Amino acid sequence: MQEIKQIYHNNLGTAFYWRKENDIVLDKVQLVFRETGFYFTKQELQLFKRCIEDSYQQNSSCDDCELKNKCHKFLLKTPCLQIDLAVSMDELNAVKDLIEGTLFKINLDEYLYGQGMN
Template sequence: MKEIKQIYYNDSGTSFYWKQENEIVLDKVQLVFRETGFYFTKQELHLFKNCIDDSYMQNKYCDDCELKNKCSKFLLKTPCSQIDLAVSMEELDAVKDLVEGTLFKINLHDYLYGVGRN
């Protein structure tokens, strides 16, 4: 099994960098949500965050629905044009946390060990 460097996780998934020959490969992030894995660049992660935000906007009319947190009728687009995910609002919240937490940790690392370093 290949080694990994975990970035972020929650109850629904995880994100990590792959290690290759004891070096962390920083150009892409492996994001695993439910049973689906995505291998995204930082830019694609930002695009996925935008897709999640768009899904919230498209499904805001369901606020009064008593099933809104349980049904799997929301279609979540991904940066991969051929792949959409059917998710409930709970799952949408979880993947949003996963993506935003991952981006936060990446940006924090970039700041601490990049431009913010004296």
């Protein structure tokens, strides 16, 4: 089994880089939550973040509903055009945290070990 370098995790899932022959493969991020795994570039992660924001806007009419946090009627589009996920509002919040935390950590590492080393 290949080793991984974890980027970020929360109670819903995890994001990590794969290691191949003792090198970290930085061009894509493995994102795993529920029973689903995605292998995304940084740009696809940013697109997924926008899909999440769109889902919040489309489902704002449910704000007064007592069941909105447990209901699985929210469709979350993904950067994979053929795949939409049915999620509850709690899961949508957790996916949002997972994506935003992952992007924050990637950007921080790029700054600290890239342009910030000057």
